[in-house]
Amino acid sequence: MLRTMRETMPTNLGFAILGLLHQVPQSGYDLRKVFASTALGNYSSSPGAIYPALRRLEEKGLVRGREDRSTSLRPRKLYRPTAAGSKIFRGWLRKEIERDDVSRGVDALMLRFAFHSVLEDQGASHRFLVDLAREIEAYLEELDSQKKIFPEQAPIQSRLALDAGIEQYRALVRWARGALEHFKEDV
Amino acid sequence: MLRTMRETMPTNLGFAILGLLHQVPQSGYDLRKVFASTALGNYSSSPGAIYPALRRLEEKGLVRGREDRSTSLRPRKLYRPTAAGSKIFRGWLRKEIERDDVSRGVDALMLRFAFHSVLEDQGASHRFLVDLAREIEAYLEELDSQKKIFPEQAPIQSRLALDAGIEQYRALVRWARGALEHFKEDV
């Protein structure tokens, strides 16, 4: 019997989990602590998010969990990525940067870059930064032209809010250019 | 018969709509065009988001829609904020900036500031910017100490990703300090 199974991609939270599991096998509880205590904290550390996300990853065959009784505490379930999980994750890391990725907030993009070490490929990181700078600058031109079109009588606060966004993007371009120095370009 | 009605706050999308309706009464279709064509575009312009959001606002008594047959086209429903809607909206604009507002992404904060003109209160905008800079700087210290704690052997990409966030926040502080000049402080 053929099952059609949508096999949708994991969400950002799913990929974040997958990335952390690439560093070291962990339990849901461990992951919650990571999300609660680090800059990844914009992702939820609540059990109602983590455990279902782990289960979905397992159902898709991207991670596998097994009981760990080595401690004397209540047995934990240690998860680690499967081969399929690793493949999907690497594909996600290498995905082309599109305009939408930039205009809908760079968070997901930075999450990807943060886990780029998994690739062990300096060229990939280099390309990522080059592409990121290029896409942001294209988007900046869009924002600039929006600023010009902005009606004169538009409230100062709206115009300033647009400026805030522009300045943040500019800072990101500078950052990307600087970060480039850390990676060798492919020949 | 007493109805207990949760009366939850609108979402960001709801507040964005409420703000746009404060500028000029509009139909769902108009709003979709605004979201599709401006920097507010990170909010959805899909009918499946806008129309339900409008209905929810109406159910809560925050906006009221009425048919407009002035055009020869299919009649549109023009929405405008009610007195209650205006009150809620102004309360939202004036809400204290909390640490979480900063660490969970500044988008909602900037949305608020963009609509600050509704208040017609320079002091409020001034305070907003001062508070924003203060909270961001506090959060920056948190990020800085996280950077120090960061294990030496942590992948360069992770450290750089953290830097990217830091640089964006710094840019925002600079922006806030500059924007301050446009508003008179209360005495």
Next chain:
DNA sequence: TCGCACATGTAACGTGTTACATGATTCA
């Protein structure tokens, strides 16, 4: 024995996404 830290989960709910359906009017 009581409470706490460790550890895993579930149920109800709200909302955004995608895709589809429909209605009204104009113009070729």
Next chain:
DNA sequence: TGAATCATGTAACACGTTACATGTGCGA
């Protein structure tokens, strides 16, 4: 008549949020 544009909506679905429930072993 058919296509295009204006305009409003719904249904199925996935996911995160909040709040609650449960289990295990340790130390006071």
